[in-house]
Amino acid sequence: MNLILIKLGIRNVFRNKRRTFLTSLAIGIGLMSLIIADGFILGMKSYMIRSVTDDYLGHGQIHHKKFLKTNKVKYVIENPGKIEKRLSSDTKLEGFSPRAISSALIASAQGSEQISLVGIKPRYESILSRIKTFTTVGDYLEKNDKSYILIGKKLANKLKVDIGDKVVLTLSPIGGGDLSQELFRIKGIFSYGSSTFDNHMAFINLSRAQEMLGCQNCIHEFALKFNDLSNLPVLFEEYKKKFPKDAYYFETWKELMPALNSALELTDISMAFLAVFLAILVGATVINTLYMALYERKFEFGVLQAIGTRKKVLFTIIITESIALAIGSIIMGSILTFIFGGMLAYYGVDYGGVTYASVPLREPIYMVFSLKQFIIYPLGLILFTILISFYPIWQLLKISPSKSLKIM
Amino acid sequence: MENIFECKKVSKNFGATKQVLVHALKSVDLEIKRGEFTAIIGPSGSGKTTLLNIMSGLDNPTHGKVLLKGNDITEMTGNQLSDYRRDHIGFVFQAYNLLPVLTAEENIEYILIIQGIPENERKERVHKALIEVGLKGLGKKFPNQLSGGQQQRVAVARALVGNPDIILADEPTANLDSVNGQALLDMMLKLNETLGVTFVFSTHDPLIMNEAKRLITLHDGKIIEDKIQ
Numbered sequence: 110m111n112l113i114l115i116k117l118g119i120r121n122v123f124r125n126k127r128r129t130f131l132t133s134l135a136i137g138i139g140l141m142s143l144i145i146a147d148g149f150i151l152g153m154k155s156y157m158i159r160s161v162t163d164d165y166l167g168h169g170q171i172h173h174k175k176f177l178k179t180n181k182v183k184y185v186i187e188n189p190g191k192i193e194k195r196l197s198s199d200t201k202l203e204g205f206s207p208r209a210i211s212s213a214l215i216a217s218a219q220g221s222e223q224i225s226l227v228g229i230k231p232r233y234e235s236i237l238s239r240i241k242t243f244t245t246v247g248d249y250l251e252k253n254d255k256s257y258i259l260i261g262k263k264l265a266n267k268l269k270v271d272i273g274d275k276v277v278l279t280l281s282p283i284g285g286g287d288l289s290q291e292l293f294r295i296k297g298i299f300s301y302g303s304s305t306f307d308n309h310m311a312f313i314n315l316s317r318a319q320e321m322l323g324c325q326n327c328i329h330e331f332a333l334k335f336n337d338l339s340n341l342p343v344l345f346e347e348y349k350k351k352f353p354k355d356a357y358y359f360e361t362w363k364e365l366m367p368a369l370n371s372a373l374e375l376t377d378i379s380m381a382f383l384a385v386f387l388a389i390l391v392g393a394t395v396i397n398t399l400y401m402a403l404y405e406r407k408f409e410f411g412v413l414q415a416i417g418t419r420k421k422v423l424f425t426i427i428i429t430e431s432i433a434l435a436i437g438s439i440i441m442g443s444i445l446t447f448i449f450g451g452m453l454a455y456y457g458v459d460y461g462g463v464t465y466a467s468v469p470l471r472e473p474i475y476m477v478f479s480l481k482q483f484i485i486y487p488l489g490l491i492l493f494t495i496l497i498s499f500y501p502i503w504q505l506l507k508i509s510p511s512k513s514l515k516i517m
Numbered sequence: 518m519e520n521i522f523e524c525k526k527v528s529k530n531f532g533a534t535k536q537v538l539v540h541a542l543k544s545v546d547l548e549i550k551r552g553e554f555t556a557i558i559g560p561s562g563s564g565k566t567t568l569l570n571i572m573s574g575l576d577n578p579t580h581g582k583v584l585l586k587g588n589d590i591t592e593m594t595g596n597q598l599s600d601y602r603r604d605h606i607g608f609v610f611q612a613y614n615l616l617p618v619l620t621a622e623e624n625i626e627y628i629l630i631i632q633g634i635p636e637n638e639r640k641e642r643v644h645k646a647l648i649e650v651g652l653k654g655l656g657k658k659f660p661n662q663l664s665g666g667q668q669q670r671v672a673v674a675r676a677l678v679g680n681p682d683i684i685l686a687d688e689p690t691a692n693l694d695s696v697n698g699q700a701l702l703d704m705m706l707k708l709n710e711t712l713g714v715t716f717v718f719s720t721h722d723p724l725i726m727n728e729a730k731r732l733i734t735l736h737d738g739k740i741i742e743d744k745i746q
Contacts, residue, residue: 111630113623120618408613415575415610416675417603417631419596511576514610 114422118429122437125402132398132434136490137441139387139394143486144446145453146383148476150376152457155477157468161369162362164301165238167206167332168341169361171352176329177360182211182283182322186357189328201335201344204236208330209318213280215260215311217268224264224311226278228318237334240299240312247272247297255317257296261307265298272298278313282323289321302462302469333359372466391490392497395431399501403427410505411513420506427502428495435494439487450476519586521682521715522549522572527581529567529738541567542578543738549683549717554709556718556729563735565719569685572717573606574598586682603631607676607684611691614672615660621647621671622656628679646674649712650704666697673705683715690722698724 122129162168171192173184186192189207196205209228214221231250235241240259241249250257258276260268270276272295279290293313301307319327335344345361352359363370403410413423457473464470524547532538542564549555557565570576571583574590583590585605593601608614615624622643629639647656650670660668669689676684686705690698702724708714718725726732734742 113619113627113630116623117616117618124618409616412608412610412614413616414599415573415602415608416628417599417601417606417679419599419631422631509576511570514570514575 114426115429118426119433121402121426121430122433128398128401129434129437132394133437133441135394136391136435136438136494137443137445139391140439140442140486140490141445141449143384143387144442144482145450145476147380147482147486148450148478149453149458149474150380151477151479152475153470154373154376156470156472156474157369157373157466158362160468160471161366162334163239164243164303165240165306165332166362166365167237167334169333169335169345169348169359170365171331171333171357171359172329173357177365180212182281182329185283185324185327185329186331189326189331192331193328196331196333201337203334203336204233205334206230206233206237206332207315207328208234208332209315209322209327210329211280211318211322213278213311215264215268216277216279217270217274219269220267222264222267222309224260224309226280226318227310227312228315229312230315234312237332243299243301244297245300247295249297250312250314252314254296254314256291256293257313258293259297259299259312260295261310262298262300263304263307264309264311265295267308270295272296278311278321280321282321283327284323286323289323291317291321302471303464303467305467366467369466369468388493391493395434395494395497396501398434399427399431399498402430403501403505407505407508407513411510414510415514423506424502427505428498431494431498432491435491438494439490442490443483443487446482450478454478519551520548521551521586522717523547523582523584524568524572525582525584527568527571527578527583529564529571529576530579540738542571544581545738545740547733547740549715551682551715552709552713553731554706554716554729555731555733556720556725557733557735558720558726559735564738565735566687567738568735569687569717569719573608573685574601603628603679605682607679607681609669609672609676609684609686609689611688614675615668617660620657620659621652621663621674624660624671625656625675625678628675632679642678643674646678649677649708650674664697665693666700669693669697669701670704673701673708677708677714683717685717685719687719688721689718690720690724695724698722702728 171186173186175181176184193207196202207230211226213224213226215224229250231252231254235249244259246262250259258278265271268276274295276293276295277290278293279288282289299306319325335341337344348359410423453476457475459473460470462469462471524545527542527545528540529542530538530540545568557568559565567576571578574583574593577591585601590598590601616627619627625643625646626639629642634642643656647653650673652667652670652674655663655667660671663671690701693701705716706728709716718729720726729746731745732742733740
């Protein structure tokens with residue numbers, strides 16, 4: 110395309126500077142909104158996944174194939190020592206934690222509650238989860254703490270107990286028979302900010318839990334944490350093959366927390382709706398501006414046709430105007446995004462601990478910039494602007510040159 | 518001298534039904550020879566602009582034929598008509614001829630670009646056209662930096678630069694004062710006499726009527742007088 114046709118298209122955009130500025134600003138605000146929403150959702154998703162996987166779940170877990178469905182303590186992982194050895198030598202893992210899990214009753218002098226009791230190796234657990242970090246009152250468990258227990262803050266309030274107080278744990282051993290009952294002293298009180306954890310979870314030393322369950326070395330769960338977060342899907346596939354479904358198997362956090370996974374997918378759908386809504390707004394702005402810009406120049410287009418310009422060339426000139434307008438809008442939108450998005454990326458938005466999809470939002474959510482936002486969305490805007498321009502241009506080119514020249 | 522232009526029994530009707538039908542042109546026969554300086558005159562609504570539009574292919578006749586150098590333009594497609602206007606016809610309108618975002622040079626060069634003329638030849642021809650219309654040194658100005666008379670001269674230069682067979686001018690002096698109008702007319706006369714450029718005007722201007730070598734009078738869509746002056 111000849112340079113003069115491009116010059117014509119670009120200079121035409123600046124004929125009415127105020128209108129062009131306002132239109133670019135409107136479209137730019139639309140683009141900014143899309144990028145900020147995308148960045149904010151990215152930030153929220155990233156935080157929620159990190160929160161869930163780092164707090165307790167890990168990136169994935171290994172169980173007996175029937176354990177999670179039935180929650181029956183008899184479904185232990187076979188050859189846990191062998192698996193533990195394999196996991197210890199796996200360099201792709203940042204850490205793992207073997208756990209024995211059972212329903213139990215915890216009782217104090219003031220009350221009793223049904224809980225999920227988890228036997229842990231404290232050192233392993235402190236690498237995988239944040240129990241140690243969230244134990245804000247008292248101390249975390251040590252390797253040799255056989256008679257100490259960690260409980261949640263809300264559970265402590267219900268039982269009216271504090272650090273150093275005694276509680277009795279009762280559970281049913283794996284082989285059946287008499288209930289197992291032991292006395293523990295409260296060493297630490299944790300506060301996750303999650304109702305599930307703070308009301309219904311308690312942690313003791315793994316070997317002690319195994320003794321109460323009447324099984325040596327029994328493990329119900331290995332929670333895993335990987336090193337390379339960018340490569341998780343590949344690692345997940347690898348582990349699914351290593352631990353196939355016939356005996357015990359590996360499940361990712363998405364399978365373990367389907368509600369969260371669905372909530373995150375819902376945010377993608379919400380994002381798509383937002384994009385459509387903004388596209389409608391942008392489309393209406395572009396069409397309005399184009400109609401005004403083109404129809405007030407009907408005579409000029411008549412002159413161009415009169416002196417021998419083919420409709421295809423006219424079309425090219427006008428499309429160049431649309432592209433120039435889109436590019437101006439992208440520049441405007443990018444500047445606005447850096448300003449306002451930058452503020453959100455720096456200061457974040459504090460939700461004050463509100464829970465979404467069972468995940469407490471304890472920390473501010475920060476906007477996350479990504480390359481895709483500054484490539485895909487702007488390209489999409491240019492393409493969309495070109496597409497939306499077709500209709501007003503087609504309407505204009507339908508008018509015969511003699512009718513266009515009648516304006517005068 | 519050869520006929521470069523012929524209208525044979527050209528009629529043009531506007532309106533969809535008999536009740537609203539307007540007979541803008543009624544069986545007009547017209548021949549224009551190369552080198553003519555012709556004015557088509559008549560009251561408003563006589564069909565002058567319609568005749569010019571049909572001659573240029575901007576509009577199609579309801580009946581009749583229009584021939585340019587023997588080629589029937591009524592049979593042409595849209596693109597063929599665009600090319601025909603580009604290569605054979607120059608236009609000068611009453612006002613708003615020029616693209617306001619292009620300089621005088623760029624406005625003139627535009628025709629050569631769509632004709633596919635190479636760049637170095639374009640520059641040379643644009644420069645020559647500016648000299649011929651007396652606007653040497655004003656090529657870089659935008660239309661809003663030129664007077665009305667100067668803008669019309671640029672329009673004439675643009676019409677001329679593509680070496681058309683005929684220049685059609687629809688009321689070219691209507692928006693100019695008498696001094697500028699006379700200056701423009703003198704320039705076009707000079708181009709006609711020195712370069713043999715064929716001009717056909719649609720006009721109410723007595724200046725043009727006086728200087729035209731041939732006067733065609735239209736009334737109610739018919740030629741009622743055709744005289745050589």
